Amino acid sequence: MDDVNGAPTPAGPELNARLEFELNLYYQMKLIRAFEDRVSRLHRQNKILGGVYSGAGQEAIVTGICSALRPGDFVAPLHRDLGVFLMMGVDPGRLMAQLMGKENGLSRGKDSFLHGGDLEHGIFGSTSMLGSSLPIAVGAALKFQIKREKQVAVAFFGEGAASRGDVHEAMNFAGVRRLPVIFVCENNRFAYSTPLEKQMAIEDVAARAEAYGFKGHVVSGNDLLAVVQIAERVIGRTRDGGGPALIECKTYRYRGHSEHDPALYRDKEELLEWQSRDPIPRYEFYLEKRGHDVRHVREQIDERTRQVVQAAVDFAENDAFPEPQEALEDLYAPPAGPANLNGRS
């Protein structure tokens, strides 16, 4: 990342690299928050249509997990994981154009919100059918296994999606073949209006992993440092042939299920309680302990994220809508020859 003033006193090169990595994660998490706040606002202004699902409050999860991924890895985000796109290096302008249904959006106006994936950055565009991306991540992992590639596949899913049969089928097969896949559950305690206790008779989704023959880990999804640590350890192990794993991140969503939802079914106290565990100040506290001048760092980073988000909005607003006839394109790949599977010509 760019130089950030206010760094702590010099140390060895390894520590310096680590400090830089950690500061970059702070920037990424702040960028996700700023980007999504802007998306919510754009939705209220009718500049983004359709369903918008904010991940506010859950940013540490995608930030931490994706920080352990490498080029060539495969990731299937859930409907709230806009942050995955930013973490994996998708251009913020194109991402914003995607949300607005513009020509330079990832799906070129075809689909809404996060459904347009970006395989060039390892991102699979999931459908709306909750849980259906887990078997797909398993298929990606199967490819890595067959080809002896040191890559991993990651599938994010909500605890709500965990009730679907697809999730069971995916985990079972991953266990049988010891595939390089990591299932990341973002347990935010609600599936739309349905609280955890109406979805499952256990507290931890991670407990199910054992029944599939691999390990389930529970971590605070609001603690970026903790997510980073477990991601490095668990993903590293899977990458080295250790087989699948399940990481359950306990968290809470701040906004409604979608921007249309006032979330009246939730206890205000509970929301307050979780907001007091916000991942951003928590990580700032860590940075401070590391010796950073946090106020200074925050000011700089806020200015930088503001600029990035504004540039993304400008790009997307100036981008054209696709031509109507394009509705009939992209249904089929060319019938033969070396297909450009990932990108477009």
Next chain:
Amino acid sequence: MEVTYLAAINQALHEEMRRDENVFVMGEDVAELGGAFKVTEGLLEAFGEDRVIDTPISEALIVGAGVGAAVLGMRPVVEMQFSDFISCAFDQIVNSAATLRYRHGGRAACPLVIRAPSGAGIHGALFHSQNPEAWFTRVPGLKVVAPATAYDAKGLLKAAIRDNNPVVYFEHKRLYRSVREDLPEGEFVVPIGVAELRQEGRDLSVITYGGTVHQVLDAARILDKEDKVSVEVLDLRTLLPLDREAILATARKTGKVLVVHEDRLTGGIGGEIAALIAEHAFDALDAPVRRLAALDTHTAFSPPLEEYILPNTNKIVEALRSLAAY
């Protein structure tokens, strides 16, 4: 009292649950929240947790458990939060439910209703805009309905709940709050399998259902006013079984038929209707049967694409003018 399409469905649920204690409602977010669209609002308060059940996100379970309860004499009304997710329950519908009576040699029944909010035109994109009716209208053992008015929404749901067979009930999201009408005070049902002439006409027939009925009626008014062409409008209301008599009668009467639906063209119900007419009323035709439907692509998100794909009043007017000129 003037009632929206949405409120009409809600009334039908209240009335049928009061009438028959075996009727119960099950689905995602149907109880506490009253459904994603508020269709089941007030049911939990009125009938309690035993009869208004929030489930996990498990469509196969929702339908499968509905079949299990139905076969023992309950009358479950289960909800797919969006009809798009009905694909996740496909096996339980087309195999478990639809073949149940047949494979039990006529000694069992499956009185199950599957409600499915369907339809496009609300920027729902690929997975919140689908019209999956034609996946089901070729499955013997199922009944499929798709009301277009508040009266039919209420009457058909009541008929579906009382029916001893699995009924897939498609309710169009765009109509929820845009369609309203006065409903009679007393009890009424709308029989399954009977189409309704929305408007009599002499020159052309339009056969349609669900979300496009109102667009067709608007187009018919334009043709009447601007072209002095008289259009007959047949609302199918039930898609399986089709009201063959009503379809053939209007075809014979005007000799020119346009079929309109929001579902895609290829493999849509329009093809079945055109075939029926060609087989049984060919001699009465003055023009080939025409179809206007969503284009053969996915329901894209970006407004200009969505507009291009879906039928609308202007496109229907054009199609009618072209058919009139044939």
